Amino acid sequence: MTERIGVYVCHCGTNIAGVVDVAEVSRWAGKHLAAQGVVVSRDYKFMCSSLGQELIQKDIKELGLTRVVVAACSPHLHEKTFRNASKGAGLNPYLTEMVSIREQDSWVHTDKAAATDKAKAILAGGVARVAHNTELEPLRVPIHPATMIVGAGIAGIQAALEIADAGYHVYLVEREPSIGGHMAQFDKTFPTLDCAACILTPKMFEVGSHPNITLLTWSNVEKVDGYIGNFTVTICKKARYVNTDTCTGCGICWEKCPWKVVDKVFEAGMGSRKAIYTPFPQAVPKYPVIDRENCAYFKNGKCKACQIFCPTEPNSIDFNQKDEMLEVQVGNIILATGYQLFDATRIPQYGYGRLPNVFTSLEFERMCNASGPTEGKIVLRDKKTTPKTVVIVHCVGSRDENYNKYCSSICCMQSLKYAHLVMERTGAEVYNCYIDIRTPFKDYEEFYKRVLEEGGNFIRGKVAEITDVARTPNEEGKLIVQVEDTLIGKQRRIPTDMVILSAGIEPRHDAKEVGKQFGISCGASGWYIERHPKLDPVATMTEGVFIAGCVQGPKDIPASVAQGAAASARVLGKIQQKEVALEPVRASINENQCSGCRICNNLCPFNAIAFHEDRMVSEVNPALCQGCGTCVAACPAGAISGTGFSNEQILSQIEGLLLVNVDGNLTEAVPG
Amino acid sequence: MSNEKFEPVIIGFTCNWCSYRAADMAGTARMKYAPNVRLIRLMCSGRLDPTFVMKAFANGADGVLITGCHPGDCHYIEQNYKALRRFQLLRRVLNQMGVEPGRLKLLWASAAEGAIFASEINKFVEEVRALGPLGWPKEFQQVESTPVMEVTA
Numbered sequence: 166m167t168e169r170i171g172v173y174v175c176h177c178g179t180n181i182a183g184v185v186d187v188a189e190v191s192r193w194a195g196k197h198l199a200a201q202g203v204v205v206s207r208d209y210k211f212m213c214s215s216l217g218q219e220l221i222q223k224d225i226k227e228l229g230l231t232r233v234v235v236a237a238c239s240p241h242l243h244e245k246t247f248r249n250a251s252k253g254a255g256l257n258p259y260l261t262e263m264v265s266i267r268e269q270d271s272w273v274h275t276d277k278a279a280a281t282d283k284a285k286a287i288l289a290g291g292v293a294r295v296a297h298n299t300e301l302e303p304l305r306v307p308i309h310p311a312t313m314i315v316g317a318g319i320a321g322i323q324a325a326l327e328i329a330d331a332g333y334h335v336y337l338v339e340r341e342p343s344i345g346g347h348m349a350q351f352d353k354t355f356p357t358l359d360c361a362a363c364i365l366t367p368k369m370f371e372v373g374s375h376p377n378i379t380l381l382t383w384s385n386v387e388k389v390d391g392y393i394g395n396f397t398v399t400i401c402k403k404a405r406y407v408n409t410d411t412c413t414g415c416g417i418c419w420e421k422c423p424w425k426v427v428d429k430v431f432e433a434g435m436g437s438r439k440a441i442y443t444p445f446p447q448a449v450p451k452y453p454v455i456d457r458e459n460c461a462y463f464k465n466g467k468c469k470a471c472q473i474f475c476p477t478e479p480n481s482i483d484f485n486q487k488d489e490m491l492e493v494q495v496g497n498i499i500l501a502t503g504y505q506l507f508d509a510t511r512i513p514q515y516g517y518g519r520l521p522n523v524f525t526s527l528e529f530e531r532m533c534n535a536s537g538p539t540e541g542k543i544v545l546r547d548k549k550t551t552p553k554t555v556v557i558v559h560c561v562g563s564r565d566e567n568y569n570k571y572c573s574s575i576c577c578m579q580s581l582k583y584a585h586l587v588m589e590r591t592g593a594e595v596y597n598c599y600i601d602i603r604t605p606f607k608d609y610e611e612f613y614k615r616v617l618e619e620g621g622n623f624i625r626g627k628v629a630e631i632t633d634v635a636r637t638p639n640e641e642g643k644l645i646v647q648v649e650d651t652l653i654g655k656q657r658r659i660p661t662d663m664v665i666l667s668a669g670i671e672p673r674h675d676a677k678e679v680g681k682q683f684g685i686s687c688g689a690s691g692w693y694i695e696r697h698p699k700l701d702p703v704a705t706m707t708e709g710v711f712i713a714g715c716v717q718g719p720k721d722i723p724a725s726v727a728q729g730a731a732a733s734a735r736v737l738g739k740i741q742q743k744e745v746a747l748e749p750v751r752a753s754i755n756e757n758q759c760s761g762c763r764i765c766n767n768l769c770p771f772n773a774i775a776f777h778e779d780r781m782v783s784e785v786n787p788a789l790c791q792g793c794g795t796c797v798a799a800c801p802a803g804a805i806s807g808t809g810f811s812n813e814q815i816l817s818q819i820e821g822l823l824l825v826n827v828d829g830n831l832t833e834a835v836p837g
Numbered sequence: 838m839s840n841e842k843f844e845p846v847i848i849g850f851t852c853n854w855c856s857y858r859a860a861d862m863a864g865t866a867r868m869k870y871a872p873n874v875r876l877i878r879l880m881c882s883g884r885l886d887p888t889f890v891m892k893a894f895a896n897g898a899d900g901v902l903i904t905g906c907h908p909g910d911c912h913y914i915e916q917n918y919k920a921l922r923r924f925q926l927l928r929r930v931l932n933q934m935g936v937e938p939g940r941l942k943l944l945w946a947s948a949a950e951g952a953i954f955a956s957e958i959n960k961f962v963e964e965v966r967a968l969g970p971l972g973w974p975k976e977f978q979q980v981e982s983t984p985v986m987e988v989t990a
Contacts, residue, residue: 239861240878268864269876273955279872286875686855686910688949706854706912706948750880768883770914793913794884798923810880816892822848822875823896 168202168296171230172288173221175212175237177267182210184271186281190236193285194292197831201292201821204228212237213246221247222254232298233261234291236284239268257300259749259809264291286825293821297813303746304787308394309496310740313338315386315679318346319722320714321501322368323729324736329377331737336493337372338400339382341430343448344369346503350431352533352541354722355582356612362536366447373449383454387490389682392791393709394496394745404486406455407441412481414451418471419443426459433506433527436538441471441482446536455482497709497736500683500693501729504670504715507562507569514630515561515666521546522644523631523664526579533586543591545663552662555587556646558628559599563669571690573669574719577603580667581613584621596622596659598648606723624659626651631664670719683710692718703732708745711735750792750809756782758804765796765805845899845965847874849958850889852882854912855947856904862951870955871962874902881905883916887927890941897974900940900965902958907945917945937968 174191176182187208195206205224209217212235224230233256235247240263248258266284274280310333314321317339325335337344348354349369351361372378381400388399407418422439431444438444440460443453461468462484472482509517509525517523522545524532535541544551557580563573577599584595602623604610617623630647636658643660650657672691673679680687684707688694693712696704703711713732714725739745754765754774761781766774773789774796776782785796785805797807806812824831851857857878863870879885882905890901903924905917921943928938942961946954 239857239864241858241861265861265864265876268861270872272864272867273870274872275869276872283872283875290875290877681909684912686906686947688947694948706858768916768919770916791913793881793916794879795881795913795916795919798884798886799919807880807884810884812886812888815877815879815886815889818877819848819889819892819898820896822877823846823893823898826846826897 168231169204169229170198170202170232170234170292170295171221171224171228172198172203172206172292173212173217173233173235173237174206174208174266174284174288175217175235176208176210177237177271178210181237181267181271184274184277184280185266185284186277187284189281190266190284190288194288198289198292201289202232202296203292204230213243218246218250218253221250225251225254225256230256231260232295234288234295235261235263236266236288236291237263239263239265259301260295260298262291262295262298264288282825286822289824290818290822293824294814294818297811297817299808299811301749301808303749304751305744305746306392306394306788307744308739308742309396309494310334311336311493311495312497312499312736312740313386313396313398313493313495314499314501316346316500316502316714316716317344317372317380317382318501318503318714318725319348319365319368320503320725320729321346321499322372323726324499324501324713324733325372325378326368326375327730327733328736329375333377333737333740335378336398336400336495337378337380338384338386339380340385341444342383342405342442342454343444343450344372344380344382345445345447345449348722349445349447350433350527350534351530352535352537353582353586355578356608358582358585362447369447369449380450381491382450386679386682389498389684393739393747396495396498396709398493398495398498400491400493402489402491404488405452406457406482406484406486407452408479408481408483408486409450409452411477411479412452413477414443414453415476417474417476418482419453421470421474423468423470424459424461426456432538433525433531435528435531497711497739498683499711499713499729499732499736500679500685500716501713501732502673502676502679502716504719505673507573507668507671509561509666509668511568512561515558515628515664516631516633516644517666520631520633520644520664522552522662523666526576526583526665526667529583529665533590541590543587550662551591552587552593554594554596554659554661555591555663555665556596556598556644556659556661557583557665557667558631558646559597559667560627561666561668562671564600569669569671569690571719572603574603575721576667576669578609578612578721580665581616581621583665583667584616585619588619588621593662594622596624596646596661598624598626598628598646600625600627606721624648624650624652624657670715672716676716683707685710685712692716703728703735708747709739748792748809750807751787751790752785752792752794752797752805752807753787754783754785755804755806756780756784758802759783760802760804762801764799764801768795768799843966843969845873845962845970846897847900847902847962847965848893848898849874849876849902849904850882850885851876851878852905852912852917853878853880855906855910856882856944856954858948859904859946859950859954862948863955864951866951868951868955870958873962874958881911881913881916882920883911883913885920885923887923887930890927894936894940894971894973895977899968899971900942900961902942902944902961904944904946904954907947910947936971939964939968940971
């Protein structure tokens, strides 16, 4: 064995040392793995500390180590740290391996002897493997300076503005006719009660007029190809049937359009729009779209009122417009596609959809909005009667084993805001039925206090049922909310005129499919998985794809804005580097061994393998290869090798892992 | 020895994107499972060369666990389907060689499924424990020490 291997066993405070006898593991490796090339074996309290790293560097220089194995946490956490440390001492970073004796050992086992033996086996595997590591250089690819942002709610808007203001181009893609997202639907925002439109519309306008932003509303992402720095995105710009070059957004067309449609998206079913419409007066862009499904012309070829009354010259209405496919090149992508409201009809005992005066939170938001269906008046479904009693039900579809286990995080504050608005605008008696009140951020608790002082009633208990079946005369004609007041230990029936279901928020119904397009996946609750839940919340496992806002998990406006800005900072950092280093895990074909059978050609999902008819051999394009290694495993001639995960490395690691019996002794089968 | 509970050794192959992260997650959440499984990280379950499984058995593993992303969730689009095919073939081949197919298990685990990862490992350890030791290394030694009939051309 010509390699000189250094072994470093980390205590990680007591995280590892509390279960695994690290001193014993280190001693054992020094003694029993000497035949494998181990010349030094040490344990240290925190290997990742600068002192720990210096220890490794000193040994590389003084003992002439040619390979390093660090037994510590998951390589997903500190592989970079230790590879950089080795690099600092002049050793090629890819000659350093990490083995996980924390996540895979000390944290998941309680039997100390068994955990120590397992640590020895894991370490032996790493040592056997590292001997076959080869020097590698990261692949460097240029980064395209443009960015695509999908979803133009407040998180996407913020991210777009940050990047555009820094001088780089942004393609902002939105599926609805206007940008603004959910925030545009709200009237007031907690806890300051400033008007959502007043703070949002200036930002929307800025996006619409920014020279560095290409706004693609009424558009869908069809296809994403490539990798960080070099994505090719195909976007479908749906036909608006309105020529945006000539349209002035004057509004005559939707005034004249005779076809009223219930607006289930923006007005949450509370109000209507026309078949040609902009979702709201401050929409950006100002151009309307024609809703094909409800337009009389598209249904039966008659009407054309919008075209007849359009005052522009030439006429802006174009019924012959077709969907347009656009292909753009971008270096990075931010996904900010937001959330959808929990469908309250899924809880039948709450009566939503059956009892007219049970409203969802979004319906109530629209009702409060001055430009909404009731012009800001809080009234019952008949649109005239002001309620005298209002019950707000918290945690509808959240913190509920039957629906979503997680806390939607915004509903407490949203419900408090509703309580305030109801009391302020109607003087009605307000009851909040809650499980717990959660007001953890700046000025939130103060707002809760304020609502308490304003006279809101709070009942701690989960609502069992909302019914219109009266038991007593004073319940006649009212809705009755059945709830256990857990603080006084009594069942209560609260007669009320109106109920607001503070529905939780859920991942978009198509989050999974969209994620797949971009190579990112959803967690158990359906939100996209971030690279690290604490330390890297806006990056994803796919390089060059970032997430911001509610796609990552429930959050309020300030947090969404912060994430939008954070994601844009990450993207700007990448753009500024001008190029990116990719892991050199790639497949390559030894032409002398290749028989030209072409088995590998069809296995590659990235079309990275090309066949040369003239020489009758296949060749891997390293820029397209993603390093999965499927072709390596499939090649019957053994002509394909995978750097970083070669057959020699893996077979040796298997040998190493099986060097130790479960009882901690060396196996007889393998010499050592 | 015979009175003691048999502790199988299991080699587990994980993919870098889903199942290895499921193992990480089980760790971070301190979910306990049996210490009999030793994991190897591959970039993708598609990288799994059937030789690896044979090698593990030959070197003393009593069971082999192949894990990857759920169908449709593969980081490399569809390579876990190739792992699925190889797994099916391997089980047949092993069966023909007299190895119980139950010694080879395929598990899909997403990065969020630490709990499933841990509980499936526990299940598999018990299944292999019930099958008893495989003992290929010993058999190989015996084969090597038995005189082989000379074959002349």
